[in-house]
Amino acid sequence: MKRVIHIVMSRPLSILGVGLIALVLFSALFADLIAPFPEHRGTVVDFSNFNQPPGWPNIMGTDLVGRDLFSRIIYAYRLSLILGAVVLALATPVGVAVGLAAGYLGGWARFLLMRTTDVFLSIPPLVLAMSIMGVLEPTLINGMIAVTAMWWPWYARLVYNITLAEREEGYVLAAEVIGASRTHIMFREILPNCFPAILTKMTLDLGFVILIASSLSFLGLGVQPPTPDLGSMVAEGARYLPDSWWLTVFPGLAILVAVFGFNLLGDTLRDILGSGQ
Amino acid sequence: MRAVFRLLVARLFVSLLVLAGVSVLIFAIARVIPGDPARIALGPNATHEQVAALRGQLRLDESIWSQYAWFVNDLSRGELGQSLYTNRPVVKDIAQFLPATLELVIVAGILMICAGLPLGMLAAKYRGGVIDNVVRLLSLLGVSAPSFVWAVILMLLFAFYLPLFPIAGRIDTAFEVPGVTGFLLVDSLLDGQVAAFADALRHIALPALALALSGIGQAARLTRANMVETYDRPYVEMARSYGFPEWRIARSYAFKPSLIPSLTIIGLDFAAMLGNAFLVEAIFAWPGLSRYGVAVILRKDLNAIVGTVLIISAAFLIANLIVDLLIALINPRIRHSRDAS
């Protein structure tokens, strides 16, 4: 614990990361209290006050139907975090199971599982998610499915590589000798050794999931209005550059802040857990 | 050399296998898209008979297996069918748009290497110092925003407020560059038009930088990490104790081995950039495969979706193949033992 505190405190960037994430989490959790106009997350119109530059009371300006941009960005954070958490909660177990099985069982299982993983990894991530969203209706749930479909192979790869190395370790061989079942060895012996790497990757990935999801909605294939979403805000605002710059710049910076925070945190975590992945 | 050749054949075989898998996957995805592509293609005024006729022509009423068999048959003759969106062969559409996207991605890749590696080396050399922390901050920032956000920021700063660069397109319409390779930067030089080359370069600068920013950060961080690791190796210590100049140690002992993981990441980043090009092209009105890709997905243009994804995946596989070969050439150990997966 002392070491953890030391690593965090000795690096100003780590403190910044923790701070940013705290800020993002706090505003997402207490959006109803922080947002000056909570009702603006939905369908509200105020054509007497639309497309206004930053000022008071709309510190980030208003959008094209007169809604407060700051309030909408805060609610968009909440949505992004939920989406990121759900995607990782779905993708990690799938990827881990595939990676463990392929790495430990070997043979045909390895060939089949890892070649399937390769197929998914051979389609550029965004393109795969786009194709899937083309099939499905653009809703929050389907967006999660599409991003999950492109995410699990990375965990499969990661766990596969670790398993390959761990398989030859003494403790695994010992377990085999005393006749432990394969499931026991995979999930009770090898899996715990994958945790540090998985945890680090998940922290880093939370940021990247938010990034990819916003890219999807930027292309019109993600969450639909009136639900506030950072990617679609940037896309919609881009039509009004440079005059109404606040429509794109603030949501864009909001993405940057959140992802940057998770990256700094993941970076720190990597140092603490000391995994070289 | 023979070993490298054998590796090439093996990797090529695996790549083809993977590509076949991609074709099955994307074909299946494209066929379950809801909405009748024939109805969408013919427009709202078409009669039911016309729709039925087009469905027959597209073999949409046959089983999915039979459709796939026809698709493979066409593919073996180098055809990807007709696009319902442009009414042209998909191959022709892709041939037209792919060079612009590839040019953008390649220039971004070059930027990534030329900026990322030196930054990483600098950071490793002065690790723990100010430069190291600045590089770390910049590289983290680079990967922390989607490329469309960088595109918007760069465009606002350097095309709107400081009009240093053009805002959209590949080249000014005043220039007429004969198409040979499809890469304007190459074609303009082949034709001896230096002004056109300069103009094309000015056009590609901002989109390529927006696309490369996240890659630059990653390449820098990776190079730094690996160089730091090799700096601590005994043989480097030994070289140092022999009094070898520091620059020579950096180049010969620390840089070369650390190149391998960097190359791997560059291969992966190339894939990411092929996808992210969709985002950058939209902002800079870059006439590449992206506008086509998004439009055909929204219009359920089956042949065009399958063709576009297949081509992009093939480009990705080829890039990784090249990276693998380079690594094998650099490192004899990997040449012999590298696991195919």
Added chain:
Amino acid sequence: MRPVAKNLIAAAAMSAMAIAATAESVLRLDEVAVGELDPAKASDYADSILMFNVYDTLVIPRQGGPGHVPHLAASWEGSGNEYLFELRTDVSFQSGNPVTAEDVVFSLDRMQTLGLGLSFLFTNVESAEAVDSHTVRFTLAEPYAPFVASLVRLPIVDKDLVMQNLGEGEGDMGDWGQAYLSANGGGSGAYMVKSHNPQEETVMVRNPGYFLGIGEKAPDTVRLRYGLEAATVRTLIAQGEHDISSQWLPPEVKRALAEDGNQLLTEGGTGSFYFKMNTAKAPLDDVHCRLALANAFDYGSVLKLIAITDAVSEGSAATGAVTAGMFGARPAGTMLERDAGVARAHLAECSHDPSEFSVEISWIAEVPLEERLALLLQANLSEIGVNSTIKKIPWAAFAGMVDSAETTPDVSQIFVTAVTGDPDTLLYGMYHSSKAGTWQSPEHLNDAEVDALLEAGRVGASDAAREEAYSALNDRLLAIAPSIYGFDRQSVFVARPGIRVPALSDPAQAFGLDTMGFSFRLMEIE
């Protein structure tokens, strides 16, 4: 020849070329993502710009007034089921082939066989025959008063050229030249296609042999670019690198450009914006519920939303169910207005209880303005106690959903334009029961009186008879309210100061036909 003289001549030739190069005028404009060059497939604005400049039609609308004037035709006569057209004898295609009666017959055949684009306008034409080399007889299955008006949508194609360039296909006619005409021009129009790339750019140059001649100041070259982003167009115009924007720029961007000193061009009078209500599904199957919505809508706010400057707007207040300027339109002063009291009264009479239903308001994903209109209607409805939800639907999906009344949204937002400028092509497709369930008719209206009036309008023997029929139709449509008649639409384009487009700026020279204002031969570049 002595070397010096040779050099002098070469130098003179070069400087002459340089002058020619600098004197060449270029007009740069932009449109949606794809331009279709084959005239038989032309349907949207971009396609029509190409069609009206590369091809000619037998007649064109009279500028600044109703009716049509001869164009490729020298004269015509006929009514009821039969029309006889005499062609000009002095017109050649861009290929050099003369324009003959055979070409007219071929063009109609091709349009009808392919059955794409706006070919539905000609399903009623039984046959066209070449009486002699320059006379064509059209025979209709049943009388159709706006037949002559519909001919503005029958571009005449060079038959010999197409026959030389038939592509693969079933039967003698192969692909009917589709492959060729989607990449090359084949008409007699004022501009020739130099290069065509359907998703990037079409480059057109003057046709020196055009039969009407082309004004000195008309552009030598026209570059029509596709799919430019709004922000791009905005900057290009500001930097003087773009001449005329498309109408699809957001109003805010047009406003910013107008404030910078650019001019606004307008084209209107041929269509309207509607909230279309599904009359075949509860709760809007009850006329009182529909009237409640129609009276609740804030017709005044919508005008603020679409205003660009104090003087120019993307539309004007609706006067009734028929667009102002057409047969049967109500006088200019009688604007539709919001009346919450009347709306509440109708709601009380509606057989559905407002506390038990919610109205689904859809908007087309490709038209961002509609999201704002949906939000406005939603706010209006909540004031009279009607709940609603908003749903974004991509165009492609929408076109499929309207097939059946069950899947059609309660409220759909549609811009409809009369493709020939005649009210028949606006109203028949929207409200006749035989046409129910297309993108134009998500009302699924089935009203015998409306059907009868629509039929009377299209066979009306005289203008007076047609005026009477459409006027009665207007009253009936207001009484049963299948739609909320939002506003009369006007297309607004931004142009650089140096461009003169009389057909889009001077009402006395307007064509009264969507897109015809983009006849490049009538434009002037300073």
